[in-house]
Amino acid sequence: MSPEVVLCARQKAIEELPLVVNETIGIEGSGSGRFQRVHFGRDAFESIIEVNEENQGDLTTRILDASFKSLETALIHEGSQFDPITRERPGRKAHEVHTSASPQDRLAQLFNDPKWRPLVVRNPDGTYRMKNYLSDDATSKHVIAVGVTERTVRNYWGNSSYFMERHWPAAKRGVLHDNAIADKHRRSLIISEAYGPLLNRNWKDSDSAYKNEEGDVPPPPYIYLTVNATYYWALLEAARMAQMSGEVNLAKECMERASELKHLINTLFWSPKLEYFVPLIDGEDRQDEIVTDDPIDALWAEALEPKIAKAVISRLSQPDMLNVYGIRTRSSDSKMFAENGAEAYHNGPNWPRRTKQAAKGAEKYGYFAFARDLDERVFTLESIVGRKELVPIAKDGFTILTYEEDGEPAANDPQSWEVFGTIGRTAAIINRR
Numbered sequence: 001m002s003p004e005v006v007l008c009a010r011q012k013a014i015e016e017l018p019l020v021v022n023e024t025i026g027i028e029g030s031g032s033g034r035f036q037r038v039h040f041g042r043d044a045f046e047s048i049i050e051v052n053e054e055n056q057g058d059l060t061t062r063i064l065d066a067s068f069k070s071l072e073t074a075l076i077h078e079g080s081q082f083d084p085i086t087r088e089r090p091g092r093k094a095h096e097v098h099t100s101a102s103p104q105d106r107l108a109q110l111f112n113d114p115k116w117r118p119l120v121v122r123n124p125d126g127t128y129r130m131k132n133y134l135s136d137d138a139t140s141k142h143v144i145a146v147g148v149t150e151r152t153v154r155n156y157w158g159n160s161s162y163f164m165e166r167h168w169p170a171a172k173r174g175v176l177h178d179n180a181i182a183d184k185h186r187r188s189l190i191i192s193e194a195y196g197p198l199l200n201r202n203w204k205d206s207d208s209a210y211k212n213e214e215g216d217v218p219p220p221p222y223i224y225l226t227v228n229a230t231y232y233w234a235l236l237e238a239a240r241m242a243q244m245s246g247e248v249n250l251a252k253e254c255m256e257r258a259s260e261l262k263h264l265i266n267t268l269f270w271s272p273k274l275e276y277f278v279p280l281i282d283g284e285d286r287q288d289e290i291v292t293d294d295p296i297d298a299l300w301a302e303a304l305e306p307k308i309a310k311a312v313i314s315r316l317s318q319p320d321m322l323n324v325y326g327i328r329t330r331s332s333d334s335k336m337f338a339e340n341g342a343e344a345y346h347n348g349p350n351w352p353r354r355t356k357q358a359a360k361g362a363e364k365y366g367y368f369a370f371a372r373d374l375d376e377r378v379f380t381l382e383s384i385v386g387r388k389e390l391v392p393i394a395k396d397g398f399t400i401l402t403y404e405e406d407g408e409p410a411a412n413d414p415q416s417w418e419v420f421g422t423i424g425r426t427a428a429i430i431n432r433r
Contacts, residue, residue, distance in 0.1 A: 001372065001375055001376045001379065001429075003433075005379055005383070006375075006379070006426050006429050006430065007426075008383075009379050009382060009383065009422055009426055010422065010423060010426035010427075010430075012422075013387065013414075013418075013419045013420075013422035013423045013426070014059065014423065016031060016387065016414045016419045017062065017066070017419060017423075019031030019032070019414055019419075020414060020415075020416040020419050020420075021065075021066045021069070022037055022069075023069070024069075024073075025037065025038075025039045025069065025070070025073045025097075026039070026044060026066055026067070026068070026069030026070030026071070026072070026073050027043070027044040027047050027048070027066055027069070027070045027416050027420070028416055029043055029412075029416060030389070030412035030413075030414070030415050030416055031412075031413075031414040031415075031416065031419070032412055032413060032414065033103075033410075033412045034103050034105075034106040034412075035103075035106075035412055036102070036103055037099070037101050037102045037103070038096065038097065038098050038102050038103075039070075039073050039077070039094065039096070039097040040095065040096055041074060041077075041093045041094050041095050041096070041097075041135065041138040041141070041142065042095060042135050042137060042138045042141055042203060043416055043417050044070040044073070044074075044145075044416070045070075045074075045093075045138065045141035045142050045144065045145040046141060046353075046417050046420075046421075047066075047070075047416055047417045047419075047420035047421070048066075048067045048070060048071075048145040048148065048149060048420070049141065049144050049145050049148050050353075050356070050357070050360075050417070050420050050421045050423075050424035050425070051063050051067075051420045051421075051423050051424040051427075052067060052145075052148040052149050052151070052152045052424075053148055053360070053424060053428075054424050054427035054428050054431060055155075055427065055431055056152075056423070056427050057427075059423070060152065060156050063152070063423075064149070064152060064153065064156070067145070067149045067152075068149075070145075071142075071145065071146065071149065071167055071170075073097070074093050074094070074142055074170065075167075075170050077093075077094035077097050077131060078091065078092070078093060078094070078170060078173070079091060079092035079093070079094070079133055079177075083133075085118050085119065085196075086119060086131060086132045086133055086134075087132065087133040087134055087195065087196065088131075088133045089133065089177060089181055090173070090177065091139070091173035091174050091176055091177030091181075092133050092138075092139050092174070092177050092181075093133070093138045093139045093141075093142045093174060094131055094132070094133055094138070095132055095133055095134050095135035095138045096130065096131070096132050096134070096135075097130070097131045098128070098129055098130040098131070099129050100123060100125075100127035100128070100129055102129075104127060104128060107120055107128035107129070107130060108128060110128075110130065111128055113197075115197035116197045119131075119132050119196075119197070132196070134196050134197075134198060134201060134205070135201060135202070135203075135205070136182065136190055136192045136201040136202060136224070136227050137201075137202055137203065137224075137226065137227045137230045137231075139174040139177055139178055139182075139234075140174070140178055140190075140227075140230045140231045140233070140234035141230055141234070142170070142171065142174050143171045143174050143175055143234035143237055143238055144230070144233050144234050144237050146167045146168065146170070146171040146237070146241070147171070147234075147237030147238075147240065147241060148237075149163070149167075150163055150164060150167075150168075150241065164241065164244065164245065168241050168245060171237075171238065171241065172238070172241075172242070172247075172250070174234075175234065175235070175238040175250075175254065178190060178231060178234070179253070179254075179257065182231075184221075187264070188257045188260040188261045188264065189223055189228055189231075189261065189264060189268075190223070190224075190227050190228055190231050191221050191222075191223060192220070192221055192222045192223070192224055192227060193220060193221045194220035194221065194222070199217065199220075200222070200224075201222070201224075201227070202224045202226045202227050203226065204226075204329070204346040206345050206346050208336070208343055208345070208346070208347060209292075209329075209330075209345070209346035209347065210222075210279060210280055210288055210290070210292075211290075211336050212288060212289065212290060213289075213290060213334065213335050213336070214335075215335070215336065218280065218282035218283070218286070218288045219282050219283040219284055220282070220283045221283050222280045222281070222282060222283070223268070223280060223281040224279065224280050224294075225265070225269045225277055225278070225279050225280060225294045225295065225297065225298060226279070226294050226297040226298075228261060228264075228265060229265060229297040229298040229300075229301040229303045230297060230301060231261065232258055232261045232262055232265065232301055232303045233300075233301035233302075233303070235254045235255070235257050235258035235261065236254070236255075236258050238250070238251075238254045239251045239252075239254035239255045239258065242254060261303075262303055265298060265303050265304070266303075266304060266305050266308055268281060269281070269287070270308065271287055271289055273289060274289055274291060275311060275315070276291060276295070276311065276312065276315045277294065277295040277298065277312065278290070279292045279294035280294075290330070290331075290334060290336075291315070291320070291321065291330070291331040291333075291334065292329060292330050292331070293316070293321070293327050293328065293329050293330070293351075293354055293358075295312045295315075295316075296316075296327070296354055296357050296358045296361060297357075298312070298361075299312060299313070299357075299358060299361025299362065299364070299365065300357045300358075300360055300361040300364070301361075302361075302364050302365075304365075306365065309361075309365045310365075310367075313362055313365070313367055313370055316358060317370065319332075319397065320332045320333040322377075323350070323377075323393045323397035323398070324377060324380075324393075324397050324398050325350055325352075325355075325377050325378065325380060325381035325391065325393055325400070326350045326352060326354070326355030326374060326377045326378045326381060327350065327354055327355045327358055327374070328348050328349065328350060328393070329346045329347065329348060329349060329350075329351060329354070330346065330347045330348050331348075332348060332395050332397075334347070334348075337395070339392055339394050339395060339401060340392050340401050340402070340403065340404060341404060341405070342405050342406075344392055344403070345390070348392070348393075349390045349391060349392040349393065349403065350381065350390065350391045350392075350393050351389065351390045351391075352378050352381060352382060352387070352388070352390075352391065352418055352421070353415075353417050353418050353421040355374050355377065355378040356374075356375075356378055356421045356422070356424070356425040357421070358374055359371040359372075359374040359375055359378075359425065359428075360424075360425070360428065362374065363428070363432075368432075375425065375429060378425075379422075381400075382418075382422065384400065385400065385413070386413045386414060387413060387414040387415055387418035387419050387422060388403075388411040388412065388413040388414075388415060388418065389411050389412050389413075389415035389417075389418065390403055390411050391403065391411065
């Protein structure tokens with residue numbers, strides 16, 4: 001990939017920064033459509049992580065400003081009590097916050113949907129708002145976001161003591177939540193129940209993403225590979241920050257949990273039949289034997305043993321997972337693969353940010369040629385469609401389709417984590433050169 005392509009992709013993403021950073025809430029869900037002026041904790045934290053993992057040079061002050069605003073929003077909406085409807089718990093970070101300034105047609109639609117109505121509040125003036133905590137990886141991603149931002153602050157300004165004083169307590173409360181509440185089985189694993197309007201409590205927030213090859217939904221509760229890979233990374237960041245703060249016992253606990261969790265990730269989720277990772281263990285302690293992109297999170301978190309990382313990269317390289325524009329969310333050889341429509345939400349489309357994360361993970365394990373190949377593919381796609389949240393690619397691996405819900409195009413553009421992911425990924429390429 002030529003330097004001109006990288007610089008062009010970076011410049012376009014930088015130009016879109018004002019569209020996806022709100023002066024009040026920080027990083028918005030999207031710069032267009034139904035998720036404008038909406039705080040998505042998971043989206044914001046992933047954006048912070050991707051962009052702060054790299055030296056951004058003259059762009060650093062703008063990146064830190066966006067990061068600070070989003071982390072302040074996380075503080076405002078941090079869980080402080082137990083709520084069985086919103087799933088708020090002490091220390092847990094909000095997944096989705098809509099206010100009366102958010103797109104009201106979207107909230108009105110949800111208010112009239114029996115599945116979502118319990119979460120939507122109608123204000124006296126007729127406007128709507130909503131808050132929920134329906135993501136089991138938002139809390140751990142917040143911890144990682146605090147950790148990578150702390151490094152940027154320290155490297156850029158030489159001292160991060162004020163930042164730590166402000167944000168480490170919130171990250172600590174999140175770690176304590178995951179250690180004491182989310183680890184229901186006391187196995188150093190986050191256990192995800194199925195409740196509320198969406199079945200899956202990770203970033204694949206849909207009802208169909210994990211259907212087996214017979215089309216059946218695995219019985220809950222779930223132990224997700226993605227959620228636990230993120231939890232592993234959060235434990236490492238928490239141990240480091242606890243050590244910085246003189247909290248030796250917490251640092252030791254987090255390191256011990258991380259060690260145990262890494263072993264479980266490399267054994268519990270490995271399928272000898274598939275010679276690959278399964279995305280979850282179901283409520284009957286069975287592996288969901290389907291081929292998906294979920295191991296990307298484990299690569300990015302460096303939660304894999306080197307030999308297993310090599311096997312994962314090899315499997316992601318196969319044509320049923322890797323098309324000309326990047327990595328699919330599910331194998332195109334799967335019976336559940338779909339080319340368009342709501343059922344395709346996580347059953348095959350390319351989510352460009354996942355390809356960027358896979359490139360980052362591959363680099364961490366030394367697979368630079370594979371990372372460069374992924375960069376070439378994803379930035380080719382981005383040059384055609386912009387920074388969209390998902391892009392269906394037909395089974396032939398070449399034809400770009402339009403994602404639709406109820407017959408209407410629904411892929412937001414620009415999507416915030418795509419903008420930040422591009423800025424992070426292009427910085428990585430430039431810095432390596």
